[in-house]
Structure formats: structure tokens, C-alpha cells
Amino acid sequence: MQIPSVETVVPIEILSHVLSFLEPQHLLSFGATSRIMYELSCSSALWRQLCQQKWPTEFYNINEIQNDFGTEDDFFWKRHYIQKYLLTLQSTLSWTQISLSQSSLGSTKPSARYAHSGTVYDNKIVYIGGQMAQKSRFNDFYFYDTTTGRFTQPKISGSPPNISKHTTMEIDGTFYMFGGYDGISQRFELSAFDPVKRMWYVPQTQGETPPSRSNHASAVVGKKMYIFGGLLQQDKELVDSNDMHVLDTTTMTWSAPQCTGTIPEPRCGHKMVTIDGKIYLFGGGNGDNWANKFNDLHTFDPETNEWSKPTTIGDLVDATTFASVWAVGRFLFVFGGGRITYRGSVSNEVFAYDTVTRCWSKQSVDGKAPTERDDCTTNVVDDVVYMMHGYNSGPIDEFWSIKMCPMFYRSVHGREPMKSVIKESSTPVLTLSPSLRKMKRKICQLTMSPFQWRNSTHKS
């Protein structure tokens, strides 16, 4: 006897109640049976409940989270569950040391250094300056091509100073360097670098240029570069600052926003990253001999110019000054930096901060980890986090990477990593059938949408 098809007999709202008894792996299997079942299996309500079941402590304020994030797209909860789950697995992130001595890399490679800057441009990372000792600084520019694994040191026009403790941000193909220290004083303001023409120059700006500084932090939101804090020279004394300055690169105009909320204490050696249009500031310290070190987290909303200090939960973050900070999706990661538990020692641990649940967790990373260090650059290109050099009782010349597993990458970006697309050019990139793309039904209260996988093409 032909069994009547379940979806034609059982109303959708009853089916989704049945599905609420399923574990994630069963739900995913069920979703792989047909299009309508796939839509049902992606329901926000189901995955929200699964998040709450799996991490009850983290999702104690689930209604608040729902208000803040839950309405942003239909896949939010499923995606967040899968990413959080993957981060609990040892194999999702893995350490690899990139050999600097291989002959294929050629003889060009950056020497041991710290307090340099690393900036991503079109699958390349450009490393600028840095220092190998208190009195030895560099003005060199190294290009690392992540697709070939080669370093080059092209000739640069202009005459950049020997510099360290600066920041370099890329906006629309132009690098904006700010501040830094040349061993004599903090006297550098804004300079620019064109990575295609390989030209270093001092751009014209309007508005009041912020005072020069070193060990500040920078972040980019849209076409604007934000600078916060750092060490300033005032009346021949060095002071820690907590002022915010913005360079709007569309008009090349500086401004200092009137910040409200809980402004972070003056500090230097902190880091900033942008996640979903908000700036996250982590760590740093201030005072003579780093009297105060911070492992705290602050957020800045560029739309309202408001600072806030979220109440975080979870593990103690044993990292403060000169930690490496990067973001993937809704997660912020911290590697190394000065420990808060043992003064004067640095760390080689990785911590993950979930910006949704405001929870810190010690992150396990597969493979042999690098030794303890601080002040190494961190750049995310595609599915790899590149960590260059750093410092621990002396400059380090090691090039490390953390690779994300494809599943995690796919869940964050909704597509395959670019590089694997390039390597496996014969493999078709995941696409959804046109009929599936078109199909968008609203059934009961469940909002559903088609696949999140998108056609991925390599941008040249």
C-alpha cells in the first residue's frame, strides 16, 4: 500500500512540533529529504531551542538575544548553532607553521621583528616596518601572496620612515598608516600607501589632524578609519589617551566624535576589530611600567558614537597587552599577549568571544601551537589567519597560521573558500537550483528561506 506523503497529510505546524523533539543531527538528516522539509528543518524556532538546550548558561537571556539578533535573517539561529558547535570541536581550527626557509619562498622574507603592521589587500598581506630592538627599526615593505605562498619585496616609491607601533588600515585600495614611533619621537601623522603603484606618500587632509601617537588601535567601518587611544607626547611627557578620531576617506576629513556611554580608560597596546558594523576593543594597559593591564572588552557603535562595556560571561581571558585580535563571523578571537595571571609573562592561548551571547571561551586549536608571544600581526585572508613574527624576550621570526575547517568557513561565509575554488577549479561551486531559489513560502509562523549557499566567483 502506498503510504500517504506526510507533508500532504500532516499540517506544517504539527510537523514542526514533531521536529522540536529532534537533535541537530536528526534535524539535518530530516531536512535533506525534500525542499519543503529543508525549509521546515531550518526554522529559527527549532534552532533557537537547540541553542538554549546545548548552552543553557550562555543563552540565559535568549529573549534579549532574539531582540538583538534573531530577526536579522531566517538562518541566524541555525548558523549560530553550527558555528558554536564547531568551535567546541578540536579540529575546527588548526595551527600550522609556515616555513620561512623553504627554497620555494625564495630568499626574501621579513627578518625577526615585532610592532610591525600587516594589512590585507587582494589575497596579499603587506607587512610594513616594525622593530627588532629598542633602537633598530625598519622601513621595509614585504608583500606576502597567500595564493602562492611567496614573499616579495618590491621597490617602493616615496621615502617611508623607519617605523614601528603604527597602524595600517586598508580602505578602497589605499592603505592609511597612522602614528608610530621612529626611536626619537611620536611625530608621524597620516601617511598613505598605494599597494598597486607601490607608492608611499603623505595625503592632504581637512579638519583637525589627531595628535601623533604610538601603540594606539585602529579599525575600519565603511569608508571611515577610527583611531582610539595610544601613547601621546604632551609637554615632553608620555601619556596614555582615550580619545577617538575618525578619518572619513571619502572627503579626507578628520573629526573627533563626541563619544557617550562608558568610554574605555586611557590605554595603549589594545586592539580593535569591526564586527557587523560595531567596533570591538580588547585589552591594552596603562601607567608606568604597565601598572594596569586590561583583559576587558568594549564596543563602540559608530552610528550613535556610544561606547559600552558588555557584561561578559564565561572563561577568564588570560590576555591583555599586545594580544593578537581577529574576527570571523560573529566571533572575536584573541591569541597571545601579556597574561593577566602572571605579570610579565606572555601567552600562547587562544580565546573566543561570542558577540551574540557575550561569552568568552578558551578555544582549542588542533596541532602544535606556537610558543608564547605578543605583538604579532594577525590577518584573516579567506579561511586562514596569518600570524607574523612577534616578541618574547626578543624578536621572533616565525610565521604561523590558523586554518578554519571548510564547514566552519562555509557556515560563516555561505560559500566555499576562494582558494579551494581556485585549486579545485574543475569542481563545480555549490549552487542552488533556480526553482529552489525562487521558492519562498511562508507557512504558519515559521519564516523560511532558501539555501544560504550562494554562487561563488573569484574576484580578481
Next chain:
Amino acid sequence: MASESISVTTSDDQTIQLSRKHAQMSQTINSMLEDSVGADQEAIPLPNVSSEVLKKVIDWCTHHENDPAPVEKVKKLNKKREYKAKNSTISDEWDKNFVNAELRVIVDILLAANYLDVKGLFELMCKHIANELKGKTPDQIRERFGIQDDLTEEDKAAMRKAWGATKNDS
């Protein structure tokens, strides 16, 4: 004093007597009774339930007539921040035997329990179907539940990659 027995008419035009106690286990019938207090008791029409299925429902009600009334679940989390996971385990031996039926019958009882609003029975059927889904491959689920496979090979490849994510989650 209301009579102790209620008459209902099923979809196949059978008139069935059931005790007031059993009738009241159905929120649907119960509210109909409340609406017609004092009126002459006519047979209540149940156009969505067949006599065969209603008998099954009465069987279940008979077995569970002395169950404590279901407590409304407090959705708010308690202070310990504990959240009880949804459990699909069927612990009652009689219930286990009861759900050991053809899928067609199971679905009919589920729909009747939903229409009659018999909470315990509805939950039981949902749990049972959920248990039937567990641990099965998409192919096995399709076969068991007669789901039409309308996915392309690309869709399936994409799904296989995605669901590997939690395959080791126990």
C-alpha cells in the same frame, strides 16, 4: 446534574457513547459541553474523526484517565539557569505498545488528538514520530514517510557537507 455519558457522531456517521470523564480529556469537546450547559444534550458532531480512530483515542483516555492533570509548563527559566531539553522518551509500557501501529494509523490518531485537543495523546504521537525519524538517513526517512524527493544532486551535495557538521554529536 449533567449526564455521565456523552454522545458524539463520527465522520462515518456512527454515534458513540463516551464517559463524561473521557470526553473532558478533550479540550475541544469540553468547551463544547461548557457552551451548551443546560441545553438538551444532542450528539456532538466530530466530522474530522472516524469511529475507528475515536475508539483508539478512547482506549488511550481509558488508560490515562487517572493521570494527574498536565501542568502548564513554566517557560521562564528558573534561577539556576537550567533548561530542560525536550525529551522524546516514551516511558509508559502501555503507550509503547499503543504506538506500535501502522504509520497511517499513527498519523490519524495524531490528527485526531490535535483536533480534539487531547494534550497527552498529541505529545505521545509527536514523540513517537520524532523517534521514528531519529537515526535514519534521508533515504530511509523518505521511504518511511513517503516524502517525495525533489532535491537536485547539487542540493544534496551541499546538504551532505553541511550536516556532517553535527554527525558526531551524540
